[in-house]
Amino acid sequence: xxxxxVRTMTVAADDDGIRLDRWFARHVPECGRGQIEKLCRTGQVxxxxxxxxxxxRVAAGQAVRVPPIAPRxxxxxxxxxxxxxxxxxxxxxxACVIHKDADVLVINKPAGLAVQGGSGxxxxxxxxxxxxxxxxxERPRLVHRLDKDTSGVLVLARTRKAAQAxxxxxxERRTQKLYWAIVAGVxxxxxxxxxxxxxxxxxxxxxxxxxxxxDGKNAVTDFRVVDxxxxxxxxxxxxxxxxxxxxxxxxMAHLGTPILGDGKYGGRTAFLPEAEDVSKIKQLHLHARxxxxxxxxxxxxRVAAPLSPHMVKTFADFGFEEVLGRxxxxxxxxY
Numbered sequence: 001x002x003x004x005x006v007r008t009m010t011v012a013a014d015d016d017g018i019r020l021d022r023w024f025a026r027h028v029p030e031c032g033r034g035q036i037e038k039l040c041r042t043g044q045v046x047x048x049x050x051x052x053x054x055x056x057r058v059a060a061g062q063a064v065r066v067p068p069i070a071p072r073x074x075x076x077x078x079x080x081x082x083x084x085x086x087x088x089x090x091x092x093x094x095a096c097v098i099h100k101d102a103d104v105l106v107i108n109k110p111a112g113l114a115v116q117g118g119s120g121x122x123x124x125x126x127x128x129x130x131x132x133x134x135x136x137x138e139r140p141r142l143v144h145r146l147d148k149d150t151s152g153v154l155v156l157a158r159t160r161k162a163a164q165a166x167x168x169x170x171x172e173r174r175t176q177k178l179y180w181a182i183v184a185g186v187x188x189x190x191x192x193x194x195x196x197x198x199x200x201x202x203x204x205x206x207x208x209x210x211x212x213x214x215d216g217k218n219a220v221t222d223f224r225v226v227d228x229x230x231x232x233x234x235x236x237x238x239x240x241x242x243x244x245x246x247x248x249x250x251x252m253a254h255l256g257t258p259i260l261g262d263g264k265y266g267g268r269t270a271f272l273p274e275a276e277d278v279s280k281i282k283q284l285h286l287h288a289r290x291x292x293x294x295x296x297x298x299x300x301x302r303v304a305a306p307l308s309p310h311m312v313k314t315f316a317d318f319g320f321e322e323v324l325g326r327x328x329x330x331x332x333x334x335y
Contacts, residue, residue: 007066009126010141012116013170016060020047023058027116031069039067048160060171061141061163090131097132099303103162103296104155105132105140108305111151111283115142125154132156144170147246149261151308152179152288157296165296170243176292179238179248180226180307182285182314184270185257186234191224194251198244208264209250219244221251229318232272233260237289248286260285260314283310 015023024036031039037054039045044067046052058064085093099106109115114124129140140156143166157163169175197216198209210216220241228234234257240247249265252258258266261284271282290304307315307322315322 005068007127008139009064009066009116010129010139011058011060011062011064012142013060013144013167015058016167016171017057019054020045020052020056020058020064021054023064028066028069031066035069060167061143061157061160063139063141085128085131090128093128093131094134098153098305099301100134101297103158104166104301105134105158106291106301106303106305107132107154107156108308109146109151109154109288111149111308111310114148115145115154129156143167146288147284147286149284150286150288151311152305153177153291153303154288155291155293155303162296166293169293173241173243174294177240177288178290179240180287180289180311181236181238181248181252182260182311182318182320183234183236183252183257184232184260184266184272186228186231187223187225187236187252187255187257192222193241194221194223194254195219196251196254198247198250206264209244209246211250211254217244218242219247219251221248223251227320229320233318235315235318235320262286285311285314287311 009027011023015026020040021033021036024031025033033054036045040052040054043051044065046065047056047058047062049063049065093107096107096110097105098108109125116124116126126142129142132140136158138159140158141160141163143155143157143163146152146154155166157166196211196219197213198219199212199216200207201210201212202208222239222241224237226235226237236252236257238248238252244250246265249259249262253262253265258270260270260272261282262270287307288305290302292300292302295301306312312322314320
């Protein structure tokens with residue numbers, strides 16, 4: 001089956017600077033290399049409306065025109081269709097907006113919603129962004145990512161100029177991010193800095209990030225225990241000082257206190273069988289709580305996102321008190 005609609009996808013900060021054909025391999029895997037080159041030659045693939053070659057580099061914030069893709073001749077999977085949101089689905093997405101101005105949108109991303117598509121991912125935020133135009137001429141653009149199972153603050157740019165400014169801020173680490181997690185066990189010490197380089201490691205058929213003192217990339221996380229329950233679990237606030245893949249998950253597992261529900265990094269120790277509602281505990285308990293970034297129009301943007309429903313439930317079960325609406329001195333973690 002052939003994809004019958006033109007799609008517009010946004011280059012995220014994590015893909016900044018890679019070749020266009022590699023970007024397609026990541027996000028439109030049903031399109032072969034030969035197809036990409038042909039589509040570029042015929043002007044069907046474009047970046048921000050301009051013709052491009054398969055070997056050209058993409059920049060974060062750019063809009064990629066993805067034309068209808070025919071399946072590969074042998075063993076190809078059907079191309080994925082861009083989902084059409086119902087009015088109710090669009091309303092639910094718009095209800096996630098926690099900040100909106102002429103340049104910037106911020107949503108409280110639900111846990112379980114992928115930010116961008118890929119192999120096996122039919123539903124993702126990037127395909128839904130038209131629902132967040134709010135009458136604007138331009139489609140919102142992604143400028144950074146959160147993992148599918150992580151909830152919380154996600155920033156979108158409403159113009160290309162804003163996308164360029166925000167993307168540069170994220171790429172150059174001119175942001176401050178605060179995450180909340182519930183972990184199995186209580187970190188010792190209760191606060192400090194984790195300075196442990198991370199690289200890809202393989203355990204059987206599973207590839208993940210792990211501490212690699214020889215070849216890993218620099219990874220630094222500040223953390224503090226905010227509260228604990230019977231030494232079985234703790235609420236931890238974390239500030240990543242670098243931006244490695246799965247950094248917080250790998251660093252908490254490295255301390256011996258994996259994030260609750262994170263079976264990939266914590267195995268059985270990431271679950272508490274005595275919890276009141278085991279089904280809730282099986283979800284990842286990691287939330288992008290707050291962020292500070294320079295606003296494209298000047299000044300500073302500070303945003304904070306309420307907890308996702310499954311973490312609200314676990315907070316209540318453990319007796320942790322989330323105080324909403326306070327102007328936290330978040331970024332020195334002074335609770």
